[in-house]
Amino acid sequence: MSAATIYVPGDSGALSMGAEAVAAAIAREARRRGLDLRIVRNGSRGLYWLEPLVEVATARGRVAYGPVAAADVPSLFAAEFLTGGDHPLALGPTEEIDYLKRQQRLTFARVGIVDPRSLDDYLAHGGYRGLGRAIELGGGQIVEAITASNLRGRGGAAFPAGIKWKTTLDQPATPKYVVCNADEGDSGTFSDRMIMEGDPFVLIEGMTIAALAVGAASGYIYLRSEYPDALGALNHAIGAARARRYLGASVCGSGRPFDITVRVGAGAYICGEETAMLESLEGRRGMIRFKPPLPAIAGLFGHPTVVNNVITLASVPVILDRGAKFYNEYGLGRSRGTLPLQLAGNVKRPGLVEIAFGLTLRELIEDYGGGTASGRPLRAVQVGGPLGAYFPGAMLDLAIDYEALAGAGGLLGHGGVVVFDDTVDLARMARYAMEFCALESCGKCTPCRIGSTRGVEVIDRIIAGRDRGANAALLRDLCDTMAAGSLCALGGLTPLPVLSALKHFPRDFGLESEPADAAARS
């Protein structure tokens, strides 16, 4: 009998839930029982409330158990989980888990399934088919395909990737660069990390295609320092890709050179802003550059540079593989394709939900998330990270779509959704938004550098009940100045959470009473 294959995620989310101890316990127990086991450290399926989620390859496919603690391991063996035996933690066939089954995983197609350290596994699951197609097409047609797919930047700005690539392609200056922004700093987001830890080759393939498209020979991944596991996974994968000529002097024998270097940031949120990231990559303080010039024209070291987020680049291979039309058929309005939503905060079932645009917040939070973890009524949802707006329960029927959220005074950002129950104090959250801005401001422009600190002070006065009306007016005026006058999105968008809190939850600021329907419906 061949060795059984067990999957214990090496994803750092799973690790934080004790996956390492579980893997060790399984190996120990197998040895004790004299069993020959192959333990694959896969990525996470993104069902975080079930982590560590252990899967076993069985005749009827992979079956899941979770959340598994090390102490559960002997009983799992006793229940013959290696052949899919029943157990209180048994979840049945993984793919049949409702949360997963209802998703449309294109970008995350392999995450949690493959061994992220195995290039063969990647190839066996359709990897590098997109690159093969890209080599056939060549620069201009790759850009056309990306344009036709309507892929928009998943980092938050939602700028059409095709237009960006076209701009860089059209630049006569050389060398050109592809830079992957992997400084995933938004609170409540983790999709970049999951890709890098769970399917690093897809990012490498996406960057390689981007390089072929625009004529770049070198690429950089700017990785936040808080992701050591992703660093290991990326460097291992880059090494493996190089060894098999997927990177190097002639990518897949195409005669086109491309290689990737991973650079680790130093903990500044602002370096997730593309120009500050470029400054940091060049070895300087992470300070915002003014635009124009756009990085696509004068980016890294002053040269034409494609800067895209991890998810954007990781979505490229499937577009090339299955065609722009296939990808473009997903989605709603001008938001095409799928988006990996990251559900977090006070929610029963946090995790990653990749699905076509158009789902409502309510569907996400209730159908997938199962409502609040505390069981108390939902009061607010922050969408799009620390610079996103707070929406009251009454607005949960908003569609998850760039334009719809913008129209409601918010933003979709990087797709993080954080849920709060009725114990939240939105005045404190507004203060926190200003405090976050003050803490993370690069200090270059005045509205952000001074304004965020003054914002904290003004909110403190409002909370303390001092001259509330005048201070609220001052706060609104300050937010207007920050939004209109800041150099980058940090200062420019901090007013979003502040003003949305002030608008939807004035009672928390001791201002007029809260509109009746704000909390009622959740």
Added chain:
Amino acid sequence: MLAIDDHDLGTPERKSGANSGAMVTLEIDGRGVTVAPGTSVMRAAALAGAAIPKLCATDSLEPFGSCRLCLIEIDGRKGFPASCTTPAEAGMKIRTRSERLTHLRRNVMELYMSDHPLDPFECKAGGRCELHEMAKVVGLTQVRYAAGGRTHHDLPADASNPYFTFDPARCIVCSRCVRACDDVQGTFALTIEGRGFDSQMTAGQHERYIDSECVSCGACVQACPTDALMEKTVLAAGQADRAVVTTCGYCGVGCSFKAELRGDEVVRMVPNKDGLPNHGHSCVKGRFAWGYAIHPDRVRRPMIRKTISDPWREVGWDEALGYAASELKRVQAKYGRGALGGITSSRCTNEEAYLVQKLVRAAFGNNNVDTCARVCHSPTGYGLKTAFGTPAGTQDFDSVLEADVILVIGANPTEGHPVFASIMKRRLRNGARLIVADPRAIDLVRMPHVAADYFLQLTPGTNVALFNALAHVIVTEGLADEKFIAARCDPREFGIWRKFIVEPRNSPEAAEQVTGVAAEKIRGAARLYARGPNSAIYYGLGVTEHSHGSTAVLAMANLAMVTGNLGRPGVGVNPLRGQNNVQGSNDVGSFPHELTGYRHVSDPVLRAEFEHEWGVTLDPEPGLRIPNMFDAALDGSFMGIYIEGEDIAQSDPNSQHVAAALGAMEIVIVHDIFLNETAKYAHVFLPGSSFLEKNGTFTNAERRISPVRKVMAPLAGKEDWEVTCALSNALGYPMNYAHPSAIMDEIARLTPTFAGVSYAKLDRLGSIQWPCNDAAPEGTAVMHTGQFVRGKGRFMLSEYVATDERTSARYPLILTTGRILSQYNVGTQTRRTRNVVWHAEDRLEIHPHDAEQRGLRDGDWVEVASRAGAIALRATITERVAPGVVYTTFHYPESGANVVTTENSDWATNCPEYKVTAVQVMPTTRRPERLPPDRVIAAANPGGGR
């Protein structure tokens, strides 16, 4: 703080050129304006008369976009872009004023003022604080943010720099200082530390200014829009109320300055943005070290004495000049017409130098006039005139911005020519390649964002061997620009030279044995230089002050010709002149054999022109050079001298010999601002006027004639040119000029290359590069463009001949000399300023290997002994020098570096061989008679403050 009359357009000028596209027309507040492509909307608006409020922008720096005061509205675009960072585009419709913009700007200003005193009366920048000015402009009258918020008001000020203070409580974190330090000066000493509200400007690694890498160029102080960075003189004296444009009196860069005055008192010197040599930049000397001009040591009354052992007796001008004239006449009567002579300094104005040579030739009746260029750049004049036909550098300074390869030989620009070095460093940061040939690892070899591709650390005295080897590689590897040579150079002489240069003794392998530079490095450097496409040579006294200095200049000229690197921007052979007016004092006839414009005195037609103008008969024989004067004095045939502005007892080689010669003379007249070393041997002392006290012109290293304007009244009552005139009149030869402009008119009348120069034109153009005549009415930036001035370029054989000064068992080390940024030459001026804080004594640099052999530790006293003499210095152990080579500066007369230098000199021009002296270095208990550094610093500033 910007200059008092600055009209700041916000962002730098963009030039419209062949590659930059068509001019752009846009509409600003309904007014059409046309600008060069790439011009910012801010600048376009300012040019259209619709200045936009701003704080972080200034037109000496690239835009930054941080203050957010300059927001505008653009038709068809969302939001409020910053006008400083928005390039003007054709057809744009811009609004710089609207209710919305006013509101935004006022709110931004309110944020600034929430961390700054709103009351302009509290501001030390007086009415010239841009922050308070902008608060007024945007109409901010109150700050709504309640007191008690976070501020920077309690941060302590840093007054460690002798010339300026930094008060972080007044800083608005606009980064203008940091950007000025990075982009203008290129030192990278300043940074913003901390983030967000905690952002704070700091020098070095949170050090005090004085402890950081700061070179005190003053760019940050000038760039500061508030009173955060302020000159101490302004803090003490108050704001200026007027400014006079003049030219710096220090080095040969010849920076243009605005002397700012409050009443008649100089408050500060600010570099002139319109100044073509410096484009608004400065160094610590020109910017700050002008306090010597009002130092108590300044002599304010003429003095005479019978013998040099008598005490000085203060007298009136008439008595002093009368005594001087009678003594000169007496000596001439006793010893003959040739017994008198005169020496001028490269510190004098053109007009002063011209008058002194006229005095010697017309009133003394001989040609015994020489200038201190004898001891620095005389080989430059000889070499470049021989090869190209003009004894001057071939380019303007800005030419370096178009160079692709820069070859720096025997020059230390960051110390000696700091403002030009900043321009050069900017070009190097932007990608030019660099070759440094120097016995010592000068800063350019490796400094922030600059590194030499090749550092050729040659043995002192072997320049010619190195240059020949470079040329050998170029010729033998087929890298010569045959087309240029065929078109522009004398083919016969090139053929002879080619045969010579390809000989194996000129190969890199042979040169390696002589120079100590690896042959492969020489080959690499030669290929880089030849590849260019624009390669430029910059050199200094490390080339000229050798027994083969003239040969070395010829060899460099050969290098430039053989690679076709002449006659266009970005190339050339460029001497970095040490003193403000080395070029000019030579131009106006200060050499014994040449009348103005480098024309030989033996030419009867030429002489006739001068004789007609001057009304005398001129001696057709060339006169004595400086060293010949000394020899003749000791022979008893040269017995009287008039020395203006030059301290020969200190700065000429072999001081003992000079002292003996001066001591032998019967009448020594010293005309200087201080009682210098030479004055110890003088019988008449005529108090001079500093560059702030007179009118005239200086000519810098790029042949640029710039006006020197009287900023304050002469302390001793007379401008120097008036003194020379009075002396001449006392001698019976009339010299009467109403103003130095009349002297320049006379020079222009007599000198073809100056024919088009006049004060009126200088006032109009700011400065003029000679030749200036009918063919080039506004002067000439780059020489030898169509053809060489002499016709065909001349390849001269440049045989390497080793100096007679050899090392031996007794004198095993080679001493070479140089300069440091904060001090100037023999220190007469800079040692009377607070610059002594940075350099209070000369030290001997010695390699660790040589120090180890001698049991030396850093700071030990050593005796440096040569065949000529011995001095004592403290040692600094450093790998900047190679084993076998020691180095010192010569800024302190007490250390007497010239006591040890020899009498060897250049074969063609007698320029002394300062750069090579065989010495022994040994520990010593001997202490020179001099003040310890702390006393030097105290003595430099008896009045304090300046």
